[in-house]
Amino acid sequence: MFGSKKDVVGIDVGASSIKLVQLQESKNGYQLKCLDRELLPPEAVVDDSIMDSSAVVMAIRDLIARNHIKSHDVATSVSGRSIIIRKISLTLMTEEELDKSIQWEAEQYIPFEISEVFLDYHILGPDPNDSGLMEVVLVAAKKDFVNEYVSVFVESGLNPVVVDIDCFAIENIYCSVYDVDALNVVAFIDMGSSGVQVNVIKDGVSVFTRDIQFGGDSYNEELQKQFGLDAQAAEKLKLGIDNGGVDTEQSLAVMQRVTDSLVQEVRRSIDFFSATFADEKVQKVYLTGGVSLAQNVVPSLAEALEIPVEVLDPFSRMQVNEKDFDLEYVKSVAPFFSVAAGLATRKVGDKL
Numbered sequence: 001m002f003g004s005k006k007d008v009v010g011i012d013v014g015a016s017s018i019k020l021v022q023l024q025e026s027k028n029g030y031q032l033k034c035l036d037r038e039l040l041p042p043e044a045v046v047d048d049s050i051m052d053s054s055a056v057v058m059a060i061r062d063l064i065a066r067n068h069i070k071s072h073d074v075a076t077s078v079s080g081r082s083i084i085i086r087k088i089s090l091t092l093m094t095e096e097e098l099d100k101s102i103q104w105e106a107e108q109y110i111p112f113e114i115s116e117v118f119l120d121y122h123i124l125g126p127d128p129n130d131s132g133l134m135e136v137v138l139v140a141a142k143k144d145f146v147n148e149y150v151s152v153f154v155e156s157g158l159n160p161v162v163v164d165i166d167c168f169a170i171e172n173i174y175c176s177v178y179d180v181d182a183l184n185v186v187a188f189i190d191m192g193s194s195g196v197q198v199n200v201i202k203d204g205v206s207v208f209t210r211d212i213q214f215g216g217d218s219y220n221e222e223l224q225k226q227f228g229l230d231a232q233a234a235e236k237l238k239l240g241i242d243n244g245g246v247d248t249e250q251s252l253a254v255m256q257r258v259t260d261s262l263v264q265e266v267r268r269s270i271d272f273f274s275a276t277f278a279d280e281k282v283q284k285v286y287l288t289g290g291v292s293l294a295q296n297v298v299p300s301l302a303e304a305l306e307i308p309v310e311v312l313d314p315f316s317r318m319q320v321n322e323k324d325f326d327l328e329y330v331k332s333v334a335p336f337f338s339v340a341a342g343l344a345t346r347k348v349g350d351k352l
């Protein structure tokens with residue numbers, strides 16, 4: 001219930017930067033109170049693991065201090081290979097019964113020791129193909145991996161009260177600010193620096209997820225290889241800040257090739273979804289993450305998938321006060337902040 005629980009600050013620790021969002025909920029919806037991000041050094045977070053915790057702690061502390069954040073309660077999220085999200089079918093049972101047997105039921109679906117994971121689930125409803133079964137979304141996250149994230153917040157003097165999953169945070173912001181009833185099957189594609197995550201939801205619940213090891217860094221690697229650049233020069237060339245003496249047409253051609261490969265990978269995932277869920281068709285694709293800003297990504301994807309593609313703007317239907325924010329700026333950086341905004345809608349005491 002709105003207003004009955006304490007608000008939290010949403011902090012998304014990405015491979016390239018940490019994003020912070022603070023929202024205020026009122027009867028007219030959400031109002032943006034704060035958004036900011038801090039770049040991380042290149043090796044601080046690798047393959048979703050925190051390699052340099054002091055760099056991450058320093059960045060979190062900077063964000064909290066310079067934005068004068070008073071709340072210590074934080075919602076954060078994890079993603080990657082240490083997280084398993086599976087839709088499974090189980091014998092019909094009550095939530096209490098499932099609560100007791102989930103460890104045992106989950107064992108066969110999880111490639112990790114059950115004692116080493118945090119488990120959660122969401123009952124979707126009866127299995128349409130078998131009236132004796134029910135469909136359940138099972139989520140498992142490796143404890144040591146989650147604890148890496150929890151400990152950087154504790155070290156920063158904060159209280160990580162919610163640990164969510166990146167793709168669920170995106171679903172959350174979508175469901176909080178968009179007209180969810182308009183479409184029933186929607187795909188979210190989060191395009192970050194280290195990888196791309198595909199999440200298809202049906203009637204507001206995640207039914208299919210895929211991780212693609214191909215992201216913003218893939219552009220940099222290709223530019224470095226083709227033009228003999230270092231990492232920083234490649235990033236500047238990619239963002240159009242400084243071409244470092246490289247011919248623009250040539251660099252655009254290299255980047256388009258990377259975009260084409262990325263688009264093919266996404267298409268394979270969506271095709272796989274369509275083959276698995278023969279009766280369902282993705283009606284719309286929402287992009288999030290910095291790579292959605294790369295030239296031609298939106299039209300190339302729309303053409304390959306033959307589905308409308310739009311960049312999700314978490315703030316488009318929120319109140320953003322002109323006195324406090326440069327509206328053009330907020331719009332231009334919105335793709336980076338979907339996960340953090342979704343986290344900021346969570347409340348103290350929320351379950352996954």
Ligand SMILES: Nc1ncnc2c1ncn2[C@@H]1O[C@H](COP(=O)(O)OP(=O)(O)OP(=O)(O)O)[C@@H](O)[C@H]1O
Pocket residue numbers: 013014015016017018191192193194195215216217235238239288289290291293294295335336
């Ligand atoms: N205008 C742009 N064109 C192309 N790429 C861009 C642009 N702006 C940002 N990027 C890229 O987007 C990536 C950062 O996006 P984002 O902040 O969503 O990733 P992240 O959350 O840090 O990473 P991850 O989600 O993989 O952990 C970087 O690779 C960056 O170079």
Ligand SMILES: [Mg+2]
Pocket residue numbers: 014015192193289339
């Ligand atoms: Mg990210």
